[in-house]
Amino acid sequence: MDEVFKALADPTRRALLDELFREDGQTLTALEARLPMTRFGVMKHLRVLERANLITTRRRGREKLHFLNPVPIRLIHDRWVSKYAEPWAATLSGLKQDLEEEE
């Protein structure tokens, strides 16, 4: 869990996750073109994200593709966010459901 928080603490790494959320399964070359950073810098950030299990890689033919793994973020949500924020969120989503059912 520490590695996930550390990985998320950097704006470039959050930008990489957003980029993979926008389009999953990108190559290093494609990601590098999206960020004002050297190839080496992007590689270093991708390694930190991979160690935290926030991204996984797969080969398709000759290409190495990077995929967003949102599961550790869900674990943080279920362990931390829901505990502090959700009594409120649950009321709101219940309200939304009630309103939608009335339509």
Next chain:
Amino acid sequence: MMDRYQVVDGAGTMSVFEIYIKTTPERLWEAITDPDMRAKYSFGVRTDSDWSKGSRYKSGVPGVIDIAEGENVEVDPPRRLVQTLTALWSDDVKAVGTSRVTWEIEPVGTSCRLTVTHDQLPADANSEVYGGWPMILSGLKTLLETGETLDTPGSLRYAGSSA
């Protein structure tokens, strides 16, 4: 041994979900294939099948809602399960058609790495079809490691429903 990093027949849009769970491959396989255990971390939805190669499976709450159905294409307990998936819970998700879900279990120390790869999706696939995996896998981890069920909003959506 199969190279887990190589995508086999990887066509269409693909999502990969990975989680480490402190359990044995046998218990993990049971949690995936036992309908009552499955319901505890899948919004209360059961998945019934005889789990033989080529057999069909059906997920849903009988008499309340159909969630998904498909074929068990590869069944290799307690390591690998490949299934086709047709989502059924709304017209929007039905329109996505048939995709593929691969479950892979690998022991790592005293834990298991579970990888769920959802691929062969159309490029514009409704994200509802594959968006539920993080919540399902988080609930599966909680169930196997603590014996508890998650109670975050939505996680027990169909629990306790019956016709």
